[in-house]
Amino acid sequence: MTDAPLALSESLREAVAHDDGFVRVDASGGEWRALARGCAAGLQDFGAIWRDGERVRMMLYDAPAKLRAIVSMALENNAYPSIGQFHAPASRPERALRELQGVTPLDLPDVRNWFDHGAWQQSAPGQIERASKGYTFLPVDGDGLHQIPVGPVHAGIIEPGHFRFTANGETVVRLEERLGYVHKGVEALCTGADIARAARICARISGDSTVAASLAFALAVESALGVEPPFAAQIWRGVMSELERISHHVNDVGAICNDASVVAMQARCTLVREDILQAASVCFGHRLMMDCIAPGGIAFQPAPGAAELIEKLLQRVSEGFEAVVKVYDDMPSLLDRTVTTGIVSQELVNRFAAGGHVGRASGRAFDTRAAFPYAPYREGDVTPCLRKEGDVNARVWVRIEEVRASIALIRSLLSRLQGGPLLAPLPEGRAGEGAAMTEAFRGDFFVQVRIGDDGRIANFHARDASWFQWPLLEAAIEGNIVADFPLCNKSFNCSYSGQDM
Numbered sequence: 001m002t003d004a005p006l007a008l009s010e011s012l013r014e015a016v017a018h019d020d021g022f023v024r025v026d027a028s029g030g031e032w033r034a035l036a037r038g039c040a041a042g043l044q045d046f047g048a049i050w051r052d053g054e055r056v057r058m059m060l061y062d063a064p065a066k067l068r069a070i071v072s073m074a075l076e077n078n079a080y081p082s083i084g085q086f087h088a089p090a091s092r093p094e095r096a097l098r099e100l101q102g103v104t105p106l107d108l109p110d111v112r113n114w115f116d117h118g119a120w121q122q123s124a125p126g127q128i129e130r131a132s133k134g135y136t137f138l139p140v141d142g143d144g145l146h147q148i149p150v151g152p153v154h155a156g157i158i159e160p161g162h163f164r165f166t167a168n169g170e171t172v173v174r175l176e177e178r179l180g181y182v183h184k185g186v187e188a189l190c191t192g193a194d195i196a197r198a199a200r201i202c203a204r205i206s207g208d209s210t211v212a213a214s215l216a217f218a219l220a221v222e223s224a225l226g227v228e229p230p231f232a233a234q235i236w237r238g239v240m241s242e243l244e245r246i247s248h249h250v251n252d253v254g255a256i257c258n259d260a261s262v263v264a265m266q267a268r269c270t271l272v273r274e275d276i277l278q279a280a281s282v283c284f285g286h287r288l289m290m291d292c293i294a295p296g297g298i299a300f301q302p303a304p305g306a307a308e309l310i311e312k313l314l315q316r317v318s319e320g321f322e323a324v325v326k327v328y329d330d331m332p333s334l335l336d337r338t339v340t341t342g343i344v345s346q347e348l349v350n351r352f353a354a355g356g357h358v359g360r361a362s363g364r365a366f367d368t369r370a371a372f373p374y375a376p377y378r379e380g381d382v383t384p385c386l387r388k389e390g391d392v393n394a395r396v397w398v399r400i401e402e403v404r405a406s407i408a409l410i411r412s413l414l415s416r417l418q419g420g421p422l423l424a425p426l427p428e429g430r431a432g433e434g435a436a437m438t439e440a441f442r443g444d445f446f447v448q449v450r451i452g453d454d455g456r457i458a459n460f461h462a463r464d465a466s467w468f469q470w471p472l473l474e475a476a477i478e479g480n481i482v483a484d485f486p487l488c489n490k491s492f493n494c495s496y497s498g499q500d501m
Contacts, residue, residue, distance in 0.1 A: 443469065
């Protein structure tokens, strides 16, 4: 039986609204497949998939219609219809779900293991197949082709990942990634943990997005328990979120310049970033602001004069970074390396619902803060910074424009700062379910939690934007030379750890 594509808006007639902004929908097998076909047809975006007890759930959203939903379907014989058979971006998340939770996505086109590299002592409950120590990369046919294996260990202090290049001379014909080397069992560690421990684990999913991840977890827990954080805490959350964004955008611009052999510009960006990190340490007690956000508000008392210190910091950051931008824009040899290199089409970023600078540099006008505003962001606070060229240069300029926008946004937030409490208590013995999506510096970060009657985490799932950006890096390098891969890779700056949860 062929199911016609179903739009999310057409499936909500019997949906149950939730105050976290996500409606809950129970779907039959036919509706599940039809919604998957709807994703493939561009009627809505696929956001995440996970198991909760005897049900499988997926998060879908339609930004223009301001709709977000968590769709559930009962497992039958520990199986469900694969989303990936209709919509390729779901393939890797389903491969991970298959080996972590022991469920079978029926008709999944790619059944190779994703996290399990053949070293696990046991499989997930119900899992029949075991990974072999080998891994079969997809074949590439043609004359004069050769393969270049890179990683998983790299020549630098970076996380592990394997890249298999197939090239004709210096031109890349195909790139395939093999990740999962830093899988750490985040969902299993959080399940059964108390809220405080789960918050610390979530904050460490990817250290460069610790504020965004902590905020998503806090918002999800607060929704589940019906807690409203104090206004002052909401403002400080926004300030920390934007400082994190500025810090990593500045760092990435410098790293891209370094990969184009302009080392001095990386040094300048490193100094600007170090200024931010030192200010964060003074104001919030941690350079990366890790564990500063907690369910109920913030878990620290800002240093005396923190607002004034940050105001002065923003002036220094603006001056230092704008000097770098001027050099970047006036250096033809550098632009020759970044312009038209590593192009990703708008069709691909739309299909994969690629968030952050990767999507916006190719014309996808999605920013969680604008599409689905959450505290402290208000309607109209954020306008997505867009480019349409989709190359390395466009991804640099989206970062540049977002640094400028975040500086202005922090100033606006500080102007609204008031005194008052910073942490609301969490009720004891209350069960609930909540979900949240925040805008990390590299894109949307999703968290869902279900809290049991004992106050512990009964079910947890998180998804970093990297899940839908890594596949596009494979497309970006195709037709470019091997030597341009570092530029393309750094212009994406996907998280290994965020993907390998």
